Amino acid sequence: MNITNVDITRVIAHEVVRASQIAERPPVLSDDLVVLDDRGKALVGRRLVDTVASGSHCVDVTVDDAGVGSPFDKATAMLDSDDVGFVANSKHLAGSLSTAQTAGPIKSGSAIFVQGTCSADGTPSRFVAIIKADSDQGLYKRVDGESITLTYVSDMLLGESQRLIKIAFFIEEGRDGDAPGARQPEDFSVKVFDHLMQTSGDGEAAAYFYSTFLKCKLSHNAARQTKQFYEVVRSFIEEMPVSQAERVAYHGDLISYFRQNRATLEPRTFAQDVLPQDHQDAFVRKCREQGITQAFSKELDLVKGKLRRQSVKFSSNVTLYAPSEVFRDAVQITGTSEDGWTELKIRGSIEAMP
């Protein structure tokens, strides 16, 4: 989604801790809105865009529980509530985030609730974002006359590292009727960013934020999106102005990339990881033309067969098959000769003629 013109209207921050720590020391929940100056607002806006705009790793999620008192209900109600309601709902959500932080390498940190307006794919929209920000450490530089002092800071928030934030983004896309009260999931586009989702699969650690805390599930379109993306990559490689031998190698790279242990796929990252620099932007453009502008959950159901083995068919009707994990390392296309033969090298000796 193309997110521009982010303007921040209300912000509040609370402390969040691991569930096991709640009993020891209840997290600090603030009663007051945070006053941010223009540069602070700009920074928050930039982090939001970086994590949810096109080229980012955020994924669409589907709201699983939108009932009264659900996280969706509490979060979306903040859009129209007065400051008192805004503060109350944010405290409630911060509390349930702490409760949800049970598994994996979770640190305590802050929950920042941001309300604002933006232009979403060209349409003026309102949004609420919940940012779980881990504290970073750093040094604060102060220039005093001729001398510079560096002071240790243990609680720096929203630095450059995306590993330190998780975001839930509720973008209002419409309103079903004039009915006041609870909002419908259809009125919103809900996006989640969590760096754990890129790498470690659908494990408990990655799931706690969008699932346990937000009561959402990964988009049901994942399998279809994965297949569509696979087809786009295939046809892009097919059209690349490279030799057939390189094309076979890129196809092998494609298969191995899909088979890697990653929970999401994203066009720009794919391009940077697999394609040569000269072709990366052409690939990003092709994906954009096909409507793929951001990350999505990888779901291999519809492409499993294609990933199992890699094959090459020759004009003489000879087809060479190999399990894809073997193909890359055991088959080398060394050249095409003018008399219509292709030279291959295959690792291993002839073992049998089944």
Add this chain to the structure above:
Amino acid sequence: MNEAELQSAFEARRPILDALGRWVMDSIIEALEAQLGSKSAVSKFLQIPPKPRVKETDSFLEKALVRKRKTDPLSEITDQVGIRFVVLLLEDIDRIGKIVESGPWTAQKDRDFQQERLEKADYFAYQSDHFVIRTRSEVTHEGILIPAGLPCEIQIRTILQHAYAEMAHNSSYKPPVKLPEEDQKHINRSLAKGSALIETTDDVFGDIKKRLRDYNESVTALLVRSSEIYRTITGEPANPNTALGEIIAEEYRGMLKGVTPDMLNTWADERPWLKESLLKKRASSVFYRDSVVILLGLLVTENETAVPKRWPVDSDYLEDFYSTLGISTNGLF
């Protein structure tokens, strides 16, 4: 008129012919200056400083009485005074030709080498444009009264055509020594070869110039359109020639290939939110007051991974610009 009378009449006329020559030359140089912008541009444009030349009396008499017998030589001989303009490129000849044709005199084209090329398609020899102009009415120049109808010849040629003409003049037209016929044939053949080569080279020079100009014009057109779009969107003045614009156009030359001004309009039209963004940002950032942001916006949208790799100034600007465009900087900076 006998020879003595003709001689004294011509000699009496010499200062007037000289004044006519200078009047014509000054008028043409003045017009060139207006077109090219400065005196120094004109002196760069003209490969050899022009100088009016009044015909030698003997040469006039020989032409009048021997070579091409005339009934009224003082009126009929058109090159009693002449000026030669030597330029670099064929297209420069047309520039001067147009000035001559629209000058404060009557002009007639005596030789048109482009036309001669077609008429004698398999013949290679002297090539040059010749004009004969005549004063329409009396003119006073530098205190000298020039009568109406007095002719002046103007030759315009490229520096290569000039080199050929000088060579041909010395070796064929007026050779210092008379060669045996067989040798002269060889020389004539070589001159034709030289002429053909020079015509080819003049065309090649023209191609080089055209390629450079096409590129420059296309880049200029993009910067100009960028500033027009910026002005329309923001309602603020915009300058197409900024240092930043120049740096960006230079750095992303390769990417500008294939970008047309109309693509900038389409790009901006698809982004109705741009107005609010630009108005807000330009208040506090000089970067957003530069209309090249429109062109840069298109470049970034089309080449989001490649643009940061070549970014020529502080990357904070570009990172902020990505956010403004709604493109994540994740993994790019």
